[in-house]
Amino acid sequence: MRACIHRGSRQIGGSCVEIEQDGQRILLDLGLPLDADNNESRYLPDVTGLDGSDACLLGVLVSHPHLDHFGLLAHISKNIPVGMGTAARRILATAAPFLPGNWPIPAPGWDYQSGQTFNVGTFRITPFLVDHSAYDAYGLLIESGGKRLFYSGDFRAHGRKAVLFARLVAKAPANVDALLVEGSSLGRLNDDQQFPAERDIELQLVQIFSATGGLALVHTSAQNIDRIVSILRASKRTGRKLVIDLYTAAILEATGNKNIPQSGWPDVALFIPQAQRLQIKKNALFELLKRHSSNRMYIEQLQQAPKKSTLLFRPLHRFDLERGKCLAEATYIYSQWEGYWENGSYDTTKDWLERHGIPKYSIHTSGHASPVDLKKFVAAIAPRKVVPIHSFKPERYSEMFDNVEAHNDGEWWEI
Ligand SMILES: [Zn+2]
Numbered sequence: 380m381r382a383c384i385h386r387g388s389r390q391i392g393g394s395c396v397e398i399e400q401d402g403q404r405i406l407l408d409l410g411l412p413l414d415a416d417n418n419e420s421r422y423l424p425d426v427t428g429l430d431g432s433d434a435c436l437l438g439v440l441v442s443h444p445h446l447d448h449f450g451l452l453a454h455i456s457k458n459i460p461v462g463m464g465t466a467a468r469r470i471l472a473t474a475a476p477f478l479p480g481n482w483p484i485p486a487p488g489w490d491y492q493s494g495q496t497f498n499v500g501t502f503r504i505t506p507f508l509v510d511h512s513a514y515d516a517y518g519l520l521i522e523s524g525g526k527r528l529f530y531s532g533d534f535r536a537h538g539r540k541a542v543l544f545a546r547l548v549a550k551a552p553a554n555v556d557a558l559l560v561e562g563s564s565l566g567r568l569n570d571d572q573q574f575p576a577e578r579d580i581e582l583q584l585v586q587i588f589s590a591t592g593g594l595a596l597v598h599t600s601a602q603n604i605d606r607i608v609s610i611l612r613a614s615k616r617t618g619r620k621l622v623i624d625l626y627t628a629a630i631l632e633a634t635g636n637k638n639i640p641q642s643g644w645p646d647v648a649l650f651i652p653q654a655q656r657l658q659i660k661k662n663a664l665f666e667l668l669k670r671h672s673s674n675r676m677y678i679e680q681l682q683q684a685p686k687k688s689t690l691l692f693r694p695l696h697r698f699d700l701e702r703g704k705c706l707a708e709a710t711y712i713y714s715q716w717e718g719y720w721e722n723g724s725y726d727t728t729k730d731w732l733e734r735h736g737i738p739k740y741s742i743h744t745s746g747h748a749s750p751v752d753l754k755k756f757v758a759a760i761a762p763r764k765v766v767p768i769h770s771f772k773p774e775r776y777s778e779m780f781d782n783v784e785a786h787n788d789g790e791w792w793e794i
Contacts, residue, residue: 380526380794382557385424386412387768388788391563392447394769395424396530399791400523403500404428406439407519407530407559411450413718418446418481420454425789431456437500438462438488442532443516444471444602453483460488462504464515466635470602473633476662477626477655491517505552509534510543512746514604514634520552526794527552529760531560533769535745536752537576539605544752551759557784557794558762562770563747570779573751575744577605583742584613584712593708594685594700595619596692596737598728599715601627604639606714607691611640611647614689622648622681622690624655625664628671642671648688649675654695678703685709694728706735713741754779 380400387394392413398405406426415422423429428436438460441449444467452461463485475482489497493508501524506517511533521528529552536544568574575583588595595614599606601623611621621640623631628642628649642649649671651659659668681688682705690696692711700706711732713720720729720741732739748756757765757780764784767773777783786792 380521380524380528381791382528382794383791384559384766384768384786384788385426386410386788388786389767389771389773391769391771393422394448395426395451396559396768397426398502398521398528400501402435403502404436405499405502405521406436407521408442408448408532409439409451409455410448411446413447418450418453423451423454429455429459431458437502440489440499440504440519441467441485442519442530443467443511443513445513445533448533449483449485451483452485453481457486459486461485462489462491462499464506464508464517465490465492466633467513467515469633469635470514470630473629474602474626476664477629477658493517507547508543509547510538510540511535512538512603512605514602518547520555526556527554528557528559528794529555529762531558531756533561533563533746534756535574535748536755537574537744537749538746539577539608541576544748544756548755548759551761555760555762557764557766558757558760559766559768560753560757561747562753562767562772562776564745564749564753565770565772565775565779567745568749570750573749577609577744580606580714580742580744581609581613584610585616587710587712587740587742588613588617588619588689591708591710592686593710594681594705595689596696596709596711597689598692598711598713601630601691603715604631604634607631607640610689610691610714615646619687619689620646620648622650622676622688624691624693624696625649625651625659625668625671626655627691629667632671643673645674647674650677650681650690651675652696652699654698678705681705694725697728697731701735706737709735709737711737711739713739714743717741717743750779
């Protein structure tokens with residue numbers, strides 16, 4: 380078996396690894412680079428057969444539903460099968476009508492079940508469910524030609540599914556020849572530092588919600604399910620209802636997990652902003668709306684009970700909140716990657732907050748393992764070689780792990 384990292388040997392985002400054995404090939408992830416202006420085909424890596432013309436390209440195995448791991452699926456032939464988690468696949472299909480741009484709907488293929496091995500041509504694939512800020516995320520064990528490769532995908536040990544990390548470390552796959560392991564936290568944290576746990580995020584939210592006399596606006600991704608759980612728990616602890624829109628309601632339903640907050644729960648309410656009404660009309664989402672309307676609320680109710688409400692904020696809410704005069708004593712909590720704020724993605728929201736004198740707080744934690752947890756992970760798998768991926772600091776690997784063998788983008792190497 381041999382491998383080529385097409386993108387990711389010295390950057391975070393846009394990951395793509397090609398694996399070859401006996402002339403058969405698979406891809407691990409096909410991500411959009413984080414610094415891409417738009418989702419365009421010019422970012423596609425140099426892989427033969429992405430137009431569906433080469434039967435030797437058997438498929439794409441996606442680790443998890445983050446754009447920097449699957450985004451470029453938008454530009455490949457629909458005849459190339461795509462593997463991913465069952466819930467992840469549902470989430471992506473559900474999100475499509477609500478999101479702008481080239482939002483890819485993956486072609487049918489393999490639906491992962493954690494620990495259940497399946498074959499793709501000459502390759503035996505075993506997915507391992509991991510703790511990450513994307514729902515239904517996996518590490519992948521690839522076996523072929525008597526060799527074993529483990530691809531970590533993105534993972535952490537401080538989320539609400541930290542038990543998955545503990546389990547994987549306790550029963551790690553043995554005899555791994557090559558471990559492709561992400562290193563997002565290298566260069567961001569010192570070797571002994573930890574990110575806040577998702578439970579700490581809940582406590583920080585409780586503090587801000589308690590001190591807020593009006594509406595609490597929390598700006599996060601509807602697809603960060605762990606975070607939505609934290610926001611709902613903090614809301615309940617401070618006597619607030621969690622107000623979501625139809626996009627969020629649909630994503631929560633698409634998890635297929637009844638333990639995840641749902642629009643019909645007593646502490647959750649549905650509010651449809653005006654911009655979303657247009658999306659509902661345009662895409663004829665009337666059935667979806669009906670299904671999630673048991674706790675529907677309108678702007679008047681939000682206006683009357685701001686201190687009893689937490690709004691899962693998206694920039695499209697600005698006009699409704701302004702018109703409905705819901706903003707007295709409101710607080711805004713930014714709860715996602717700081718990079719989006721810094722690169723100007725939310726400048727109009729920033730201006731809007733300033734105009735209304737709304738204070739901004741940042742409460743967030745990373746979706747990625749700290750250096751301490753990366754060390755535990757690598758020690759548990761004890762691979763014959765460790766190959767850096769998904770890191771801006773690949774040179775740090777040899778200071779942290781034994782048997783590091785770094786490879787450049789575009790270089791083929793034997794596993
Ligand atoms: Zn990710």
